[in-house]
Amino acid sequence: MLSVDLIFKIAGLAIIVSVLHSVLKQAGKEEYAWLVTLTGIVIVLTLVTGLVAEFFNSVRSTFQLP
Amino acid sequence: MDIFQVVALGIVASVALLLIRKERPEISLGLSLVVGVMLFLVILPRLRSVVAVFGTLASESGVEPLYFGIILKVLAISYIADLGASICRDAGEEMVASRVEMAGKILILVSALPIVQEVLNVIRALMS
Numbered sequence: 089m090l091s092v093d094l095i096f097k098i099a100g101l102a103i104i105v106s107v108l109h110s111v112l113k114q115a116g117k118e119e120y121a122w123l124v125t126l127t128g129i130v131i132v133l134t135l136v137t138g139l140v141a142e143f144f145n146s147v148r149s150t151f152q153l154p
Numbered sequence: 155m156d157i158f159q160v161v162a163l164g165i166v167a168s169v170a171l172l173l174i175r176k177e178r179p180e181i182s183l184g185l186s187l188v189v190g191v192m193l194f195l196v197i198l199p200r201l202r203s204v205v206a207v208f209g210t211l212a213s214e215s216g217v218e219p220l221y222f223g224i225i226l227k228v229l230a231i232s233y234i235a236d237l238g239a240s241i242c243r244d245a246g247e248e249m250v251a252s253r254v255e256m257a258g259k260i261l262i263l264v265s266a267l268p269i270v271q272e273v274l275n276v277i278r279a280l281m282s
Contacts, residue, residue: 091192092163092166094188094192095163095166095167095170095185095188095189095192096170098170098181098184098185098188099170099173099174099185101181102173102174102177102178102181102182102185103173103174103177105178105181106174106177106178125178125180128178128181129180129181129184132181132184132185133184135184135188136184136187136188139188139191139192140187140191142195143191143194143195144234146195146198147194147198147230147233147234148230150198150201150202150205150230151205151226151227151229151230152205152223152226153226153227153230
């Protein structure tokens with residue numbers, strides 16, 4: 089249940105995204121840099137939603153809620 | 155021991171957050187949400203045994219099961235509302251956070267209404 093690799097995954101993703109962002113910005117491709125950031129956020133959100141859904145289900149079963 | 159797990163997770167997450175907060179604040183928000191949920195998931199099984207003990211206590215002492223269910227519901231609402239409000243506050247959205255808290259309070263009030271009615275009935279029976 090407890091997985092530290094999710095933390096490292098997200099942190100690594102953030103570092104990659106910021107490197108790509110600054111490289112693209114240096115190359116003068118502002119719009120692509122923005123797209124890279126957006127993609128990073130979407131990937132992180134998909135990772136987070138699964139965990140949050142699991143969390144809600146486990147709270148529901150712990151407190152015996154319908 | 156769970157506390158070692160929790161502390162290690164907190165330290166690792168804090169270092170990672172420190173690393174990415176300045177560059178990518180939006181991704182660091184997702185990371186802090188993940189860490190909060192993970193710590194909660196570590197501690198939830200313990201809470202489950204506590205809830206089981208209190209459930210047997212309540213049923214042995216003859217408390218109506220409806221009331222115990224209400225107490226559990228209020229607990230769950232307050233934990234989840236607190237988590238959501240903290241995430242919103244972390245993102246700097248003070249207004250959204252306070253609305254989330256207000257919604258949690260109102261939902262708790264709504265769940266507690268049967269108990270309030272019961273108390274009023276008892277008082278009325280005592281008066282007459």
